[in-house]
Amino acid sequence: MRYDVAVIGGGPSGAVAAAELSRAGFSTILLERNLENVKPCGGAIPLGLIEEFNIPSVLVEKQLTHMKARSPKGRVIDMRMPNGYVGMVRREKFDAWLRSEAKKAGAEVAEGLVKSVAHAGDGFVITTLNDKIPPLRARRIIGADGANSKTAENLCFPANDLKVIAMQQRFRYTPATEQFRDIVEIWFDGEVSPDFYGWIFPKADHLAIGTGTEDNRHNLKKLQKRFIEKIGITEKPYLDEAAKIPMKPRKSFAQEKAILVGDAAGLVTPANGEGIFFAMRSGKLGAKAMIAHFNEKAPLQAYEKEFKKLYSPIFFGLEVLQTVYYRNDRLRESFVAICADDDVQRITFDSYLYKKMVPAPWKTQMKIFSKNIYHLLKGC
Numbered sequence: 001m002r003y004d005v006a007v008i009g010g011g012p013s014g015a016v017a018a019a020e021l022s023r024a025g026f027s028t029i030l031l032e033r034n035l036e037n038v039k040p041c042g043g044a045i046p047l048g049l050i051e052e053f054n055i056p057s058v059l060v061e062k063q064l065t066h067m068k069a070r071s072p073k074g075r076v077i078d079m080r081m082p083n084g085y086v087g088m089v090r091r092e093k094f095d096a097w098l099r100s101e102a103k104k105a106g107a108e109v110a111e112g113l114v115k116s117v118a119h120a121g122d123g124f125v126i127t128t129l130n131d132k133i134p135p136l137r138a139r140r141i142i143g144a145d146g147a148n149s150k151t152a153e154n155l156c157f158p159a160n161d162l163k164v165i166a167m168q169q170r171f172r173y174t175p176a177t178e179q180f181r182d183i184v185e186i187w188f189d190g191e192v193s194p195d196f197y198g199w200i201f202p203k204a205d206h207l208a209i210g211t212g213t214e215d216n217r218h219n220l221k222k223l224q225k226r227f228i229e230k231i232g233i234t235e236k237p238y239l240d241e242a243a244k245i246p247m248k249p250r251k252s253f254a255q256e257k258a259i260l261v262g263d264a265a266g267l268v269t270p271a272n273g274e275g276i277f278f279a280m281r282s283g284k285l286g287a288k289a290m291i292a293h294f295n296e297k298a299p300l301q302a303y304e305k306e307f308k309k310l311y312s313p314i315f316f317g318l319e320v321l322q323t324v325y326y327r328n329d330r331l332r333e334s335f336v337a338i339c340a341d342d343d344v345q346r347i348t349f350d351s352y353l354y355k356k357m358v359p360a361p362w363k364t365q366m367k368i369f370s371k372n373i374y375h376l377l378k379g380c
Contacts (some may be wrong), residue, residue, distance in 0.1 A: 001029075001134070001136045001137070002027075002123075002136070002137040002138070002139075003027045003028060003029045003108075003136065003137070003138045003139070004021070004026040004027045004028065004138065004139050004140065004294065005018075005021050005026055005027075005028045005029075005138055005139065005140045005141070005142060005290060006028075006029050006031060006124065006126055006136065006138035006140075006141055006142070007021075007028060007029070007030045007031065007107075007142045007144055008031050008114050008117065008126070008141065008142070008143050008144060008145045008150070008151050009031070009032065009033075009143065009144030009145035009146060009149075009151075009262070009264065010030050010031070010032025010033075010035070010095065010099050010109065010144075011032075011039060011095055011144060011146070011262060011263075011279065012094070012095065012098055012262065012276055012279040012280045012283065013144040013261040013262025013263070013264070013267075013279035013280060013282055013283035013286075014030060014032070014142065014144030014145075014261070014262070014283060015030065015095065015098035015099045015101065015102045015283070016053070016098060016102075016279075016280045016283035016284050016287070017142050017144060017261055017283035017284070017286055017287040017290075018030040018102040018105075018107040018109075018287075019098075019101050019102040019104075019105040019107065019287075020105075020283070020284055020287030020288065020291070021107070021287050021290060021291065022102065022105035022106035022107040023105045023106070024287075024291045026290075026291070026294065028102075028106070028107040028108070029107065029108045029109075029110060029136065029138070030099065030102055030107050030108065030109045030110070031110055031111075031112055031114060031126070031128070031133070032099070032109070032110070032111055032112075033111070033112065033113040033114070033145075034111065034113075035096075035099070035109075035111045036092075037092075037095075038091065038092045038239070038241060039091040039092070039095065039241075039243070040166060040167070040168050040210075040241030040242055040243040041091045041168070041241075041243075041275070041276070042168065042199055042201045042208055042210065042273075043088055043089045043090060043091050043094070043201065043203070043208065043276075044086050044087070044088060044184070044201060044274070044276075045060075045086070045087045045088075045089055045276050045277060046084070046086060046087070046277060046352055046353050046354070046355070047084040047085055047086075047087070047353045047354075048277075048353050048354035048355060049087075049276070049277050049280060049281075050087050053280060055087070055089075055094075056097070059089050059090075059093055059094055059097055060087040060088065060089060061088050061089065061090060061203050061204040062087070062088035062182070062202055062203065062204070063085040063086075063087055063088075064081075064085055064086050064087075064088065064182065064183065064184055064202070065080060065081040065082070065084075065085045065086075066078070066079075066080060066081075066182065066183045066184070067079040067080075067081070067086075067183065067184040067185070067186065068183060068184070068185045068186070069185075069186050069188065069336050069339045070185060070186070070187045070188065070189065070336070071188060071189070071332060071333045071335075071336035071337070072188065072189045072190055072191070072329040072332055072333055073333055075333070075336055075337070077336055077337075077339045077340045079339060079345050079349075080345070081349045081353075082346075082349075083349065083350060083353065084349070084353040086184065086352075088201060088202065088203055089276075090203055090204075110133055111132070112128035112129070112132040112133040113128055113129040113132070114126060114127070114128055114129075114145065114150050114151070115127045115128055115129045115150075116150075116154055117141060117143075117150065117151050117154040117155060118154065120137065122139065123137055123138055123139040123140065123257070124137065124138050124139075124140075124141050124257070124258070125137050126138065126141075139257075140257050140258065140290060140293070140294075140300075141155070141257065141258040141259075142258070142259055142260075142261060142283075142286055142287070142290065143155070143157075143258065143259070143260040143261070143264045143265075144260075144261050144262050144264055144279075144283065145264050146243075146244075146262075146263045146264055147160060147163055147243070147244040147245060147246045147263050147264070147266075148244060149260065149263075149264035151258070151260065151264060152250070152260055152264055155255065155258050157250055157252065157253065157255070157260060158250045158251040158252050159250070160246040160248070160250060160266050161248045161250075161251075161266075162214065162246070162247045162248045163214070163215040163244045163245065163246055163247065164196055164212045164213065164214055164215060164244070164245045164247050164273065165212060165213060165214075165215045165216075165220055165242065165243075165244050165245075166196075166210055166211070166212035166220075166242065166243055166244075166245050166273070167210055167211060167212070167220050167221065167223075167224045167240070167241070167242045168208055168209065168210030168240075168241045168242070169208075169209055169210065169224065169228070169237035169239065169240050169241070170203075170206045170207070170208055170209075170237055170238055170239040170241075171206055171207045171209060171233060171235060171237050171238070172205065172206055172235070172238060173205065173206065173207065174235060176232065176233070176234075177207055177233060180200050180202055180207055181202050182202060183202065184199070184200065184201060184202070185199070185200040186198070186199055186200075187199070187200075187211075187227065187230075188326075188332040188335060188336055189230075189329070189332065190328065190329045190332065191223075191226050191227075191230065192211050192223060192226060192227045192230065193211045193212060193213050193223055194213060194217075194218055194223075195213055195214050195217065195218075195326055195327075196211065196212040196213055196214075196273065196326065197211070197212075197326075198210065198211040198223075198227045199211070200231070206238070209227065209228065209231070209233075209237075210224070210241075211223050211224050211227050212245065212273065215244060220242070245263065245268050245273055245275065246263055246266035246267075246268055247266075247268055247269075247270050247273070248266055248270065248315075248319070249265060249266040249267055249308075249315065250265055250266045252304065253265035253266070253267075253304055254289075254300045254301045254303050254304040255300065256299075256300065257300070258300075259286045259289070259290070259300050259303055259304070261279065261282040261283045261286045262275070262278070262279035262280075262282055262283060263275060263279065265282060267279065267282050267307070269314060269315055269318045270315065270318045270319040270321070270322045271318040271319070271321045271322040271326070272318060277355060278311065281307075281310075281311075281355075282307055285303055285306055285307055285310075286303045288303075289302050289303030289306070290303075311355065314351075314355060321335075
């Protein structure tokens with residue numbers, strides 16, 4: 001079978017790309033290795049994403065406006081989001097809905113683990129493990145197959161520079177954990193994560209609790225165990241999840257006939273590890289570039305340029321923040337102290353909701369800058 005586009009990976013980035021291409025009239029196959037897969041993920045999405053993609057309310061299990069940041073010494077900063085909310089979704093339901101939207105748009109959805117992607121004639125040939133799907137051909141490829149992308153490997157894209165390994169466990173609500181039912185907690189604590197953070201995300205019927213650390217640097221299971229101990233949970237989780245997360249965009253994620261989107265392209269922001277928004281936005285931008293490529297012979301590199309134009313400042317700013325403040329517990333203590341500032345909270349949340357750098361008055365910028373300098377010197 002021959003298609004205009006084969007989208008490899010059926011998560012948010014791939015499903016969005018397949019839907020866009022199919023609506024535009026291009027024959028598209030969406031290949032997912034496991035349609036029942038539960039993707040390890042906190043499942044937090046901003047209001048801007050919910051609005052842009054018309055996410056149905058039934059998928060948004062929580063609309064949270066209250067968050068707490070906890071320091072290594074146990075200092076807790078209350079943070080409120082007055083102009084919107086963070087939505088909590090369950091990835092197995094969320095991804096399935098996105099794939100169903102792609103199917104409604106006309107994409108073929110198939111299950112099979114991709115074994116190889118190779119150039120062939122004016123396009124590509126794709127094979128799957130044990131030939132679960134007969135070899136198929138496609139004029140163009142979109143790699144949406146995660147941090148360990150087979151597409152990126154086979155097509156010789158630059159490697160991912162930095163990967164974090166994350167672990168998450170799901171716990172049913174108990175009287176002891178009811179306090180977390182309607183609040184997000186973020187722990188900046190070296191005992192929980194020496195170079196990232198721990199999170200407590202409430203869902204409709206469970207808590208998603210997890211932590212992460214740079215790949216191969218620390219014992220992730222010990223960090224997670226210590227996190228659960230510090231929270232005070234004694235019950236056993238009913239589900240364990242783990243995955244690698246790319247924390248830096250690849251040096252290039254567009255070629256002449258193929259592009260990468262989402263985690264495959266490394267499009268997860270440093271410091272906060274947010275990936276769903278950038279996965280779906282890259283899937284949409286990549287598909288639109290692919291449509292222009294077919295219709296107007298526009299280069300696919302236009303997709304990469306557009307993405308970087310829109311979001312490079314956010315990636316750069318968060319990388320600086322992580323590099324500066326996540327180095328040790330003294331600096332993490334200082335970082336949490338800065339979070340107590342009302343202007344910091346307002347700018348942070350307003351930027352988060354729609355992923356746009358929010359300008360601040362000069363006096364506010366100087367105040368925040370001065371506080372940063374003070375707390376940096378205090379934490380060093």
